[in-house]
Amino acid sequence: METLQYWIHGFSVATQPVNLLYAFIGCILGTLIGVLPGLGPAAGTAILIPITFNLDPIGAIIMLAAIYYGAMYGGTITSVLVNVPGEAASVITCLDGYQMAKQGRAGPALGIAAIGSFIGGTFATMALMVVSLPLANFALRFGPPEVFALLVVGLSLVTGLSGRSLLAALIMTMFGLLLAMIGMDPVRGAPRFTLNIPPLYDGVGFIPVVMGLFGVGEILLSMEAPVLEIIKTKLNDLWPKREEWRVSAGAIGRGTIIGFFLGLIPGIGAIIPTFLAYVVEKKVSKHPEKFGTGVIEGVASPETANNSYANGAMVPLLTLGIPGSPTLAVIMGAFIIHGLTPGPFLFKERPDVVWGLIASLYLGNVMLLVLNLPLVGFWAKLLEIKYQYLYPGILLFCILGAYSLNQSVFDVGVMVVFGVLGYIFRKLDWPLAPTVLALILGPMMERALRTALEMSGGDLSILVTRPISAVLLIIAVIVLASPAVRLFGKRAGKD
Amino acid sequence: MKRAWQIMCLAFLAAAIITLVSSFGYSYTDRLGPGPGFFPTWLSLITGGLSLALFAQVTWSRKTPFTPGSPLPEDRAGTIRIFIILAALVGSLAFLDLLGFRITLFLFLIFLPLALGMRNWVIVLIFSLLGSFGVFHLFYYWLKVPLPMGVLGF
Numbered sequence: 001m002e003t004l005q006y007w008i009h010g011f012s013v014a015t016q017p018v019n020l021l022y023a024f025i026g027c028i029l030g031t032l033i034g035v036l037p038g039l040g041p042a043a044g045t046a047i048l049i050p051i052t053f054n055l056d057p058i059g060a061i062i063m064l065a066a067i068y069y070g071a072m073y074g075g076t077i078t079s080v081l082v083n084v085p086g087e088a089a090s091v092i093t094c095l096d097g098y099q100m101a102k103q104g105r106a107g108p109a110l111g112i113a114a115i116g117s118f119i120g121g122t123f124a125t126m127a128l129m130v131v132s133l134p135l136a137n138f139a140l141r142f143g144p145p146e147v148f149a150l151l152v153v154g155l156s157l158v159t160g161l162s163g164r165s166l167l168a169a170l171i172m173t174m175f176g177l178l179l180a181m182i183g184m185d186p187v188r189g190a191p192r193f194t195l196n197i198p199p200l201y202d203g204v205g206f207i208p209v210v211m212g213l214f215g216v217g218e219i220l221l222s223m224e225a226p227v228l229e230i231i232k233t234k235l236n237d238l239w240p241k242r243e244e245w246r247v248s249a250g251a252i253g254r255g256t257i258i259g260f261f262l263g264l265i266p267g268i269g270a271i272i273p274t275f276l277a278y279v280v281e282k283k284v285s286k287h288p289e290k291f292g293t294g295v296i297e298g299v300a301s302p303e304t305a306n307n308s309y310a311n312g313a314m315v316p317l318l319t320l321g322i323p324g325s326p327t328l329a330v331i332m333g334a335f336i337i338h339g340l341t342p343g344p345f346l347f348k349e350r351p352d353v354v355w356g357l358i359a360s361l362y363l364g365n366v367m368l369l370v371l372n373l374p375l376v377g378f379w380a381k382l383l384e385i386k387y388q389y390l391y392p393g394i395l396l397f398c399i400l401g402a403y404s405l406n407q408s409v410f411d412v413g414v415m416v417v418f419g420v421l422g423y424i425f426r427k428l429d430w431p432l433a434p435t436v437l438a439l440i441l442g443p444m445m446e447r448a449l450r451t452a453l454e455m456s457g458g459d460l461s462i463l464v465t466r467p468i469s470a471v472l473l474i475i476a477v478i479v480l481a482s483p484a485v486r487l488f489g490k491r492a493g494k495d
Numbered sequence: 496m497k498r499a500w501q502i503m504c505l506a507f508l509a510a511a512i513i514t515l516v517s518s519f520g521y522s523y524t525d526r527l528g529p530g531p532g533f534f535p536t537w538l539s540l541i542t543g544g545l546s547l548a549l550f551a552q553v554t555w556s557r558k559t560p561f562t563p564g565s566p567l568p569e570d571r572a573g574t575i576r577i578f579i580i581l582a583a584l585v586g587s588l589a590f591l592d593l594l595g596f597r598i599t600l601f602l603f604l605i606f607l608p609l610a611l612g613m614r615n616w617v618i619v620l621i622f623s624l625l626g627s628f629g630v631f632h633l634f635y636y637w638l639k640v641p642l643p644m645g646v647l648g649f
Binding site: 050051053054164165167168170171174175177178181185187188190192193216219220223224225386387388389391392393395396397399400403404407409412413416419420423424427428429430446449450453454457458 | 577622626
């Protein structure tokens with residue numbers, strides 16, 4: 001009953017004309033980000049934060065969330081038409097989507113992706129609405145040891161499932177945590193590792209780091225072979241045929257469930273759900289050998305899982321304050337910029353923001369469907385923009401975004417440095433997501449651990465004698481030690 | 496690739512040692528409990544240990560965690576394009592405060608397309624005007640985002 005009242009309140013917030021407009025703009029910008037090669041959702045969302053500076057917090061968060069799930073769909077278009085995923089979660093869509101495009105069936109591939117994304121996103125939002133309040137109430141019981149253990153689980157998942165080398169992923173996590181040490185000590189307020197450089201007293205800017213690693217780094221990598229070969233195909237027949245519907249229905253259902261439940265696990269990232277949805281679909285298929293040759297369920301399932309995950313991953317962010325991916329970490333950063341702290345207290349303090357955001361996810365999914373089906377041809381046209389204009393244009397917004405956060409050229413410098421590092425790490429196949437999540441979670445983690453140790457008089461056993469904390473730490477160990485999880489992470493990294 | 500991984504491991508090892516030494520300058524504990532040096536000390540020790548472990552794995556283990564091949568760009572043109580982008584970024588960094596957003600980004604957006612091979616001056620000029628003066632107008636006046644004006648005041 002309480003949830004229903006909040007839900008109605010949320011809809012009254014989200015349906016205000018100005019918030020509808022923000023969601024609409026966010027969907028357009030998000031799809032644009034997803035479509036444009038060289039600009040993933042994390043960097044794209046970070047770049048667009050300045051647009052929201054003068055909006056009220058609800059409008060700002062609604063717009064940034066719409067950018068996030070809009071980008072999730074937009075990435076499909078490049079996967080299908082160019083065989084280049086617009087964002088990492090669309091990697092698996094390339095396998096069958098691109099083959100369908102080569103066979104002249106790009107329209108149904110993009111159509112089923114849009115419909116699957118809509119269904120997955122809508123069901124995930126309904127589930128989000130049901131589970132978020134009880135989970136937030138449960139999270140209110142967490143003390144510092146539990147918070148620390150939960151953060152360890154989140155980082156373990158993102159580390160354990162990243163790339164091919166566990167050691168490299170762990171080093172990248174440590175790198176993020178060490179970067180988070182720069183600035184003011186979160187407990188005592190003393191400056192650390194600042195080298196007497198005034199901008200470093202506020203720490204290394206999270207948003208410039210994301211822009212560098214995911215924006216500039218990606219562009220530098222793209223510069224090695226910047227010309228994309230676009231499939232010339234008719235896009236006027238988007239609606240799938242009856243037989244395609246028949247085989248896609250189950251795939252969409254399974255993708256929805258997989259995406260949502262994996263979204264609940266903090267730190268799992270967007271690639272694993274799409275990868276798992278594809279694997280499951282191949283397992284249950286009567287003709288698994290055809291996967292990779294252009295079967296529609298090979299597009300429907302991962303694309304549904306992708307958007308279902310995007311909305312499901314809002315659960316740990318909103319209820320626990322733990323972002324599950326670099327893009328959600330950027331959204332968390334945007335919450336903080338607008339004076340809001342995601343977590344259980346947000347449900348009590350600002351129900352208008354939380355429930356307005358959740359309600360806007362429904363409306364945003366409808367907007368994406370309406371926007372994407374008729375506009376697929378337009379988005380495809382954008383792929384024809386010459387890279388000599390596209391990449392400088394993206395860099396322009398990177399510079400603007402990095403500067404405007406603190407009106408500091410130093411932040412632009414941070415972005416450039418991390419751009420170079422991002423390029424190097426990509427070339428070496430070292431995962432970036434652990435660094436980004438560790439950077440934003442580091443201060444919370446340190447604060448929780450040190451407060452827990454203050455509570456226990458320095459006795460570390462407080463982390464394992466409290467049941468919730470102990471269970472969470474066991475999960476973290478299993479995640480890092482389990483060969484099955486490692487194998488899955490390696491396979492996802494390989495793909 | 497093996498050499499690149501080894502260099503990266505050593506770079507992280509060096510960073511860990513520097514951080515460890517620096518963290519000795521902060522108190523490990525104080526009267527309330529762990530001090531500002533507590534977390535960085537442990538993080539740098541763990542980072543150092545992991546870096547050494549990965550270095551050993553890359554150097555002596557038969558199972559290599561990386562894909563064979565060179566991490567360097569395949570062709571010279573790609574390398575040149577990367578350096579052009581970096582030069583433009585460093586240039587914008589150097590002149591942003593001095594010349595302001597509009598002039599710096601105008602030059603940035605003229606330089607990059609031309610350096611990357613575009614020869615249609617009219618389109619390049621329109622693109623750079625829109626990208627610098629147009630974007631400035633949109634963000635500074637319309638979205639109220641503060642942007643640098645430069646010593647010339649515009």
